[in-house]
Amino acid sequence: MKTFNYHSTKDVKEATKLASSSSAFLAGGMTTIPSMKLGLASYKDIIDIKRIKKLSGIKVSGKSVTIGATTKHAEVANSKEIKKAIPSLAALAEGIGDPQVRNRGTIGGSIANNDPAADYPSACIALNATIHTSSRKISADKFFAGMFETALKKGELIQAVEFQVPEKSCYQKYPNPASRYAIVGVYVAKHKSGVNVGVTGAKSCVYNEKNIVSALSKSFSSSAIDNVKIPSSGMNSDIHASAEYRANMVKIFAKKAVDAC
Amino acid sequence: MASLVGSRVERKEDKKLLTGRGKYTADVTFAHQTYAYFVRSPHARAQIKNVDISKAAKASGVVAVLTGKDIVNDKIGGLIAGWRIKSEDGSDMKVPAHPPLASESVNYVGDHVAVVIAESLDEARNAAELVKVDYKVLKAVVKTDEAMKSDSIYKDIPKNLCFDWLLGDRAKVKEAFDGADKIIKVDLINNRLVPNAMEPRAANADYNPSTEEITLYTTSQNPHLARIIISAFNGVAPENKLRVIAPDVGGGFGSKIYPYAEEVVCSWASKKIERPVKWVGDRTESFLSDCHGRDHVTHAELAVKNDGTFLGFKNETIANLGAYASVFGTVTPTYLFGPCATGVYKMPAAYSNVKAVFTNTAPVDAYRGAGRPEATYTIEVLVEKAARELGMDPAEIRMKNFPTEFPFQQTLVHSVDSGDYNAGLKKAMEVADYKGYEKRRKDSEVNGKIRGIGFCTYFEACGIAPSAVVMSLGCGIGLWESAEVRFNPTGNVTVFTGSHSHGQGHDTTFAQIAADQLGVPLENIEISHGDTDKGPFGYGTYGSRSLTVGGTAIVKACDKIIAKGKKVAAKMLEVNESDVEFKDGEFIVAKSNQKKTIGEVAFACYLPGTYGEVKSPLPEGEEPGLKESSFFDPANFSFPAGSHICEVEIDPDTGTTEVAKYTAIDDFGTIINPLIVEGQVHGGLVQGIGQALYENCHYDDSGQLITASYMDYTMPRADNFPEFKLGFTCTPATSNPLGTKGCGEAGAIASPPAVMNAVMNALGTDISMPATAEKVWNACQKMKKSNSEAA
């Protein structure tokens, strides 16, 4: 690992001030530290944000669930309030990585990193999330910009993620047998305002699967998906799954999700 | 005293290992320690035009930068192929030079080019980035079945062919095939695997300039072999000036049997800079440079009569050796593979023809089972297909061809001393509830799943020894084992073994044996291994040999202790030696209550005198002390066998295959510790099931390793497995006094075909390992299509 400056702050403003073109925030470190160790990334400044109290915690109101950026996956998985308000969100967190990862990794780190196979981004899409940052609010459909890319500007810090409580929802993940990230993960949510189908793992970036959305908008049942065609173009293809297989799994896991809603 | 042999004694070593008190090579740090980092080839095949170390040598903290040129200048020998194989035409195998640091060419991604030694690991690693290597990149040869048609990697090895080996009689096989009712054929790939020992390889060499002695700590299954190779072949130091210590070692599975470039380089470099040099591999280095396993492409045929009788077998295999011939690289796909490929059956005619090829991939060597998993996979998939094509029950066709008389002269090499294959298979069918299978299949169907059942009946040749036999077949070393049993004056015992424990539980199993032999409590016996300066020479742990060969040496050394003890006890008790009997730790005079415990005798041997009187307890001419050693070279291999039955359940929507039920009935001869044996079977099964369903080492066409981390290499995990149903039958081995047969590899040998036969039974079509979800899903789609066409 290359040497770097380590900063730890209790203040959001200071954190954003410390940020530079060669810095990273350190939340759970579950992505940042392995990439640094493998030599895939190196930074001049590491800014630890775990001591900023207001970034952590869970707030549930009738309509929304707001999760602080440094809240750990395990805290979401075990939160009684979330289990009651949006059980599928707690279940998603329970399915991330392993106990070590869940007890270090954070929601803010996960969505800032925007790994194409990460779980949380699909929840953000399906649950009409609003991302609260140090300078603004960004809606999920504008936040995830591409592979490992987001709408965040340099030094912009995620403070919390606000999810809309749906009528019904379910996340179904088909884990990569090696890494257990999603080969495909499909988050189906039915809101009063309409249906969302957040799909992760399948393409270079999470997306709302419009073909399934329109089928489910007509009839919210798994059989409604039977005749939906999911094109394989634009799907990821690697040693674990071809584009064609992924396209089929999107459909299969969407059906599973609807059935389990 | 109750016998300890056969009882479920908890592992003595676990307290240390599970509480983090083990001492591994990485835990060893010397004063004045330096740290090594290797510059490795990023290319699969390239000429080295120039290596510029000038910048690196000046970097902060750098002590030395050494390259292939220094290796040449210092006349350090290359890494060796330990087994000489001849081709069918009588010509010798062709192997390329394998210098510890390359100076002319690199031949796989990860090949060693230079080493940077610095005051800290970070400094060494940073300076390694400054070593500028000028490569001329060449087209890589990657695929096993294309190697012979590709450019020659080495100019004097045409077609990249190391050897074209034959075992068996082609003419007899042709005759058998001509007279057959049916020929069953399979084309198989035995997928390449990465061993993935939990502890990555490491070395720490400490040269003492005043004694000129090197102490090398290393992650080895076989420290004595490391010493002999590093001194006799690499020429780093004479044997008496090289001490090799393999402390606690976190698994090996074959990949740590022999020394690698890193140990040689660290030892040599330590001598050059007169400071200790430490290298600890990281996980990426393990993936890239540990020897891999398997990698065969096989076409095999079985000639049968319509009633299921086997008439003949042929096996045409291309085996990938990787870039260089590693120590056991050439024997693994020949003598460890060919003979066992006829399986556990009477086979009137057979041959195995193996073409071993070089490719621009990491060297391939022995990996848990070494050759026997590949052999068993070949024959067992073929036999199951024969059953399918003849419409016979898979158990029935096997029983029809089992030998029933022992010793059984197996077709190609082995004389199998004992076994009862029918008993094993019957027991497996009972435990697996074979009768109830059809109901379970229907239940799965109701749930939208496809269930399949697969058998594997196997035998294997392990307890690897007879030195005279293996050396006649080209082995470059003997394969006996040794033990020294040393009573301490106060009556407790230290047993030194030449084998090595890196997870197998020798500390417990060997202590159980010694405890029974000597009548000394288990807790008073310590097992010492892994240090060439302690105890006698040995050939290490692999090929399920430690217990059958090394355990027997302990028994024989104990016999000698007792023989001497009898003489001393007789003198002490003032009776004739012939009147003394030894039982449960006591020397007893027949028909009297006179006795001496073995502890009293040991004490007398070390303190041979009496106060106030000139009187020795030792018979005249007897030496003081109580310590004996023994070397054991068995007359034959040992031949474990067994029957495994696997049931899988496939989800046709996703292609995911779940092992729903797994039954393993094994005959390991006498079992010393069932708890440890079951653990060995569990470990073997998960590795074998891993090979069948998950693991696959994948290089792309340019020779880059795609599966170079756990993000892409699928290690099986606990939640991939059901609870295994294990059971045993026992026909003791006749080739060693314990009657043991070896259990370390059986699970990995038997399970790939059992699982794959179940998958193929479910799908009704051939499918290659690993049966990944997508492959299975594609087969399910085809099945659906042909079903709907039929309807």
Ligand SMILES: Cc1cc2nc3c(=O)[nH]c(=O)nc-3n(C[C@H](O)[C@H](O)[C@H](O)COP(=O)(O)OP(=O)(O)OC[C@H]3O[C@@H](n4cnc5c(N)ncnc54)[C@H](O)[C@@H]3O)c2cc1C
């Ligand atoms: C073995 C393993 C298995 C995993 N499995 C899964 C899985 O199955 N599914 C899954 O979704 N993920 C998985 N992960 C990833 C895991 O969820 C990580 O925790 C997550 O991707 C990053 O979160 P972190 O808190 O560790 O972020 P860090 O590593 O600390 O930071 C990651 C990036 O996010 C930025 N960042 C962090 N916090 C903020 C913030 N508040 N505002 C702005 N930028 C910020 C940092 O600057 C950095 O660039 C796995 C990780 C590991 C190591």
